[in-house]
Amino acid sequence: MGCGDRQPPGTIARGGRMLARANEIVAIPSQFPTQKTPRGLRRRVGVTGLAPGVGSESPRASDAGAKPRKSCRTHALLSGPRGSGTDKRCGYQEVCTMPEAETPGRTNPPPETGTGEAVVVIGTSAAVSELAGHMHALASSPGVLGCLLEDHRGEHTVAGLPVLGRSGELASVHEALGFTAALVTLPAEARSVSRAVCDELARLGIEARVVPMVSELVAGRGATTTTSDRITPMPVGGVAGPHGSPLAGSTLDLAALIGREPYGIDRVAALAALRGKRVLITGAGGSIGSELARIVATFEPEMLALMERSENALFEIDRQLARRHPELARKAVLHDVVDERATAHQFERLRPHVVFHAAAHKHVPLMEDHPAHAVMNNLFGTRSVLDAAELVGAERFVLVSTDKAVRPSSVMGATKRLAELYVRGRRGSSRMRRCAVRFGNVLGSAGSVLPIWSAQLSEGGPITVTDARMTRYFMTIHEAATLVVQAGAMAGGDRRGEVFVLDMGEPVRIVDLAERFVRLHGFAPRIVEAGASNELAGWIGEPGDRPRIDITLTGVRPGEKLHEALAYEAETLSRTRHPGVRVLSDTGERETDLASMIADLGAVRRSTDRAKVLAALTRWVPELGAAPASEEPKPTTRGPKPATAA
Known part of the structure; x- marks a missing residue:
C-alpha cells in the first residue's frame, strides 16, 4: 500500500490492540533510533486499530479546529495472523508526518485508549510476551506505548510491543513519553529486580502495577494475595494523607511492598x-x-x-x-x-x-x-x-x-x-x-x-x-x-x-x-x-x-x-x-x-x-548472647542455593 491507502478491515494484529492508534503519533526520545526523511520526522508508533481516515486528511479529536495533517504510512509492521496482509516481523508502524505545526523532538500527548491512560510494560522478554497475550483477550485494556526489558538483547519488538530500552533507562523514557503507570511483570526469582523497579517508579511518581506471570501461578510458584496481606493506610495528622497520595482510598499490598512473589500451595x-x-x-x-x-x-x-x-x-x-x-x-x-x-x-x-x-x-x-x-x-x-x-x-x-x-x-x-x-x-x-x-x-x-x-x-x-x-x-x-x-x-x-x-x-x-x-x-x-x-x-x-x-x-x-x-x-x-x-x-x-x-x-x-x-x-543454649550486634550475615547452607532466591 502507498500513501493515503486505508488499512482493510480485519487485519489488525493480535497484540496490536494494546498499542497506540496509528493516527496518533508518539515521539521516541533521542536515544532511540529515529531518522529524518525528506517529508518529515520518522517515528515509531504502536497500533491498536486503524481508525477511519488513516492515511487521509483526518485531524485527531484532540486537534479540533487545527489544520489537518496528512499522514503517510510508509511501512506497516504488524504481528498479525497469516493472510492478514501485514508484515509479521514486528508490531509497530513507522510513519512520515507533515510537520506543519510541529518541530523535531516534540513529545506529543499520550494516545487515547480504551481506558484513557498510557502505560509501559517492564519485564523480561518472556514475561512481557505472556502478558501481551493475556491483555489481548481483555475487552478493554490500557494503551501500551512499549516495553522496557530487563534482559534486552537488541530486539526491536516483543509480542508486537516496541522495545523502548532497558529497564535501567526508565527515568529517561518517562521524561520523553510522560506515561502515568507501568505494568511490572517479572519471574518470581527476580524479586530484588522487581523491588528495585517499583522503588524507581515510586520515586518518579509513576503508578506500579505488579502482574505475576500466570505460567508461574499455575505451576504453584506464585500466589495471589489475600485480605490478610493488605493493610489500609492510616490517616495522617487527622487527614487522609497528602493530595495525590497513591494510596488514597486504597490498601497497601504487602507482597508488593517487599517485592516478593508469594508461593502457592500443593x-x-x-x-x-x-x-x-x-x-x-x-x-x-x-x-x-x-x-x-x-x-x-x-x-x-x-x-x-x-x-x-x-x-x-x-x-x-x-x-x-x-x-x-x-x-x-x-x-x-x-x-x-x-x-x-x-x-x-x-x-x-x-x-x-x-x-x-x-x-x-x-x-x-x-x-x-x-x-x-x-x-x-x-x-x-x-x-x-x-x-x-x-x-x-x-x-x-x-x-x-x-x-x-x-x-x-x-x-x-x-x-x-x-x-x-x-x-x-x-x-x-x-x-x-x-x-x-x-x-x-x-x-x-x-x-x-x-x-x-x-x-x-x-x-x-x-x-x-x-x-x-x-x-x-x-x-x-x-x-x-x-x-x-x-x-x-x-x-x-x-x-x-x-x-x-x-x-x-x-x-x-x-x-x-x-x-x-x-x-x-x-x-x-x-x-x-x-x-x-x-x-x-x-x-x-x-x-x-x-x-x-x-x-x-x-x-x-x-x-x-x-x-x-x-x-x-x-x-x-x-x-x-x-x-x-x-x-x-x-x-x-x-x-x-x-x-x-x-x-x-x-x-x-x-x-x-x-x-x-x-x-x-x-x-x-550456649550461644545465647554470644552473637555481637555488629555481626554480618553468614552463609546458611553448604548445599545449593535455593533456586527461588532473588
Missing part, C-alpha cells in the same frame, strides 16, 4: 493431610494461628478446634469462621497450653488427627525482661501440646518456629531453639509425624513494624527504625501460614522429626522498607538521626512538593541482632518437592538429653530471679 498434598481430619490449632487467635485456621477451613476438615487463651482473639476468629464456613464443625476452646493436665484432658476430649502449635511469646524485648514467661510458654507449652498429641495418637504435629532460633541472642530465640530440640529429640511410642517450620518476620502481624509505622504515620510521624544496618527476612502472613500447612503435609521423612525452612528470599534492610512505606503513602522520607552510616549520607528523599516524614533511628534494643540467619553453619538445606520449602539435613548436632534439660529449666520456669533463669538457658 492443594493435592494438603487435602490428603487435612480432608476429613480433626485439626487443632493452638494460638488460634494470633496472627499466624488465625490465618492457619482460615486456610485449614478450606481443606474440608471433619472438625476444626481453635485453642486460645485470649478471650477476645478466640471470639473473633470463631466469629469469622462461622460467617465464612457455616457448614464447618468448630470448637472454640479457651485454654492456656502451659497447663499440662488440662491440655491432656482437652486433647482426650477432642482427639485431633493434626495439630498446629502456634501458641508462643514472640516479642523479643519484652521476653528479655520476663525470661521465665518465655521458658514457660515457648518450651513447656510446646512440651505440653506435643505430649498430649502423642497421648491421643495424633497423626501430625507441626511447631511454628522462627529464624531467631538460629544462633539466638535473645531469650525468645533461645526458648524457641529449645522447643525445636524437644520436637526433634522426643522419642514417643506412636508413629506421629513431627516437624518444626522455621521462617523469618511476618509483615502485618500484631506488634510488627507495619502496624506500628501506620500508627506513627497517623500521628504525623516520625516513624522509627532501630538501626540503619539492620536486615530481616520478610514474608506475608498468608504466605507464611500457607507454607506451614504445606510443610506439615510433607512431614514424615525423618524419625527424629524434621525442621523445615521456608524460602524467605533475600534479607531486606529495615530502613529501605521504611522508605518504601513512607513513599507509598505519598510522603518524602528523611533520615534524621545523626551519625548514620556513610551510605545514607545525604539521603533525604526526593525534592518536590511532597510533605516530609522523618525516619528516626532509635538504636538496637536488648536481645536484637542486626542480621538473622535461617540455619546454622553446620546445617545443610536440602530441596523438597515444593520450591518454597527446604528441609534441614546433616545437622551434625549431638542428641540433647531432654530429661536433664526439662528438669533444669523446670526448676526456674516460675522463678522471679532473672539472672538464674538466664544462667539455666545458657547451659542449654
Whole structure:
C-alpha cells in the first residue's frame, strides 16, 4: 500500500490492540533510533486499530479546529495472523508526518485508549510476551506505548510491543513519553529486580502495577494475595494523607511492598493431610494461628478446634469462621497450653488427627525482661501440646518456629531453639509425624513494624527504625501460614522429626522498607538521626512538593541482632518437592538429653530471679548472647542455593 491507502478491515494484529492508534503519533526520545526523511520526522508508533481516515486528511479529536495533517504510512509492521496482509516481523508502524505545526523532538500527548491512560510494560522478554497475550483477550485494556526489558538483547519488538530500552533507562523514557503507570511483570526469582523497579517508579511518581506471570501461578510458584496481606493506610495528622497520595482510598499490598512473589500451595498434598481430619490449632487467635485456621477451613476438615487463651482473639476468629464456613464443625476452646493436665484432658476430649502449635511469646524485648514467661510458654507449652498429641495418637504435629532460633541472642530465640530440640529429640511410642517450620518476620502481624509505622504515620510521624544496618527476612502472613500447612503435609521423612525452612528470599534492610512505606503513602522520607552510616549520607528523599516524614533511628534494643540467619553453619538445606520449602539435613548436632534439660529449666520456669533463669538457658543454649550486634550475615547452607532466591 502507498500513501493515503486505508488499512482493510480485519487485519489488525493480535497484540496490536494494546498499542497506540496509528493516527496518533508518539515521539521516541533521542536515544532511540529515529531518522529524518525528506517529508518529515520518522517515528515509531504502536497500533491498536486503524481508525477511519488513516492515511487521509483526518485531524485527531484532540486537534479540533487545527489544520489537518496528512499522514503517510510508509511501512506497516504488524504481528498479525497469516493472510492478514501485514508484515509479521514486528508490531509497530513507522510513519512520515507533515510537520506543519510541529518541530523535531516534540513529545506529543499520550494516545487515547480504551481506558484513557498510557502505560509501559517492564519485564523480561518472556514475561512481557505472556502478558501481551493475556491483555489481548481483555475487552478493554490500557494503551501500551512499549516495553522496557530487563534482559534486552537488541530486539526491536516483543509480542508486537516496541522495545523502548532497558529497564535501567526508565527515568529517561518517562521524561520523553510522560506515561502515568507501568505494568511490572517479572519471574518470581527476580524479586530484588522487581523491588528495585517499583522503588524507581515510586520515586518518579509513576503508578506500579505488579502482574505475576500466570505460567508461574499455575505451576504453584506464585500466589495471589489475600485480605490478610493488605493493610489500609492510616490517616495522617487527622487527614487522609497528602493530595495525590497513591494510596488514597486504597490498601497497601504487602507482597508488593517487599517485592516478593508469594508461593502457592500443593492443594493435592494438603487435602490428603487435612480432608476429613480433626485439626487443632493452638494460638488460634494470633496472627499466624488465625490465618492457619482460615486456610485449614478450606481443606474440608471433619472438625476444626481453635485453642486460645485470649478471650477476645478466640471470639473473633470463631466469629469469622462461622460467617465464612457455616457448614464447618468448630470448637472454640479457651485454654492456656502451659497447663499440662488440662491440655491432656482437652486433647482426650477432642482427639485431633493434626495439630498446629502456634501458641508462643514472640516479642523479643519484652521476653528479655520476663525470661521465665518465655521458658514457660515457648518450651513447656510446646512440651505440653506435643505430649498430649502423642497421648491421643495424633497423626501430625507441626511447631511454628522462627529464624531467631538460629544462633539466638535473645531469650525468645533461645526458648524457641529449645522447643525445636524437644520436637526433634522426643522419642514417643506412636508413629506421629513431627516437624518444626522455621521462617523469618511476618509483615502485618500484631506488634510488627507495619502496624506500628501506620500508627506513627497517623500521628504525623516520625516513624522509627532501630538501626540503619539492620536486615530481616520478610514474608506475608498468608504466605507464611500457607507454607506451614504445606510443610506439615510433607512431614514424615525423618524419625527424629524434621525442621523445615521456608524460602524467605533475600534479607531486606529495615530502613529501605521504611522508605518504601513512607513513599507509598505519598510522603518524602528523611533520615534524621545523626551519625548514620556513610551510605545514607545525604539521603533525604526526593525534592518536590511532597510533605516530609522523618525516619528516626532509635538504636538496637536488648536481645536484637542486626542480621538473622535461617540455619546454622553446620546445617545443610536440602530441596523438597515444593520450591518454597527446604528441609534441614546433616545437622551434625549431638542428641540433647531432654530429661536433664526439662528438669533444669523446670526448676526456674516460675522463678522471679532473672539472672538464674538466664544462667539455666545458657547451659542449654550456649550461644545465647554470644552473637555481637555488629555481626554480618553468614552463609546458611553448604548445599545449593535455593533456586527461588532473588
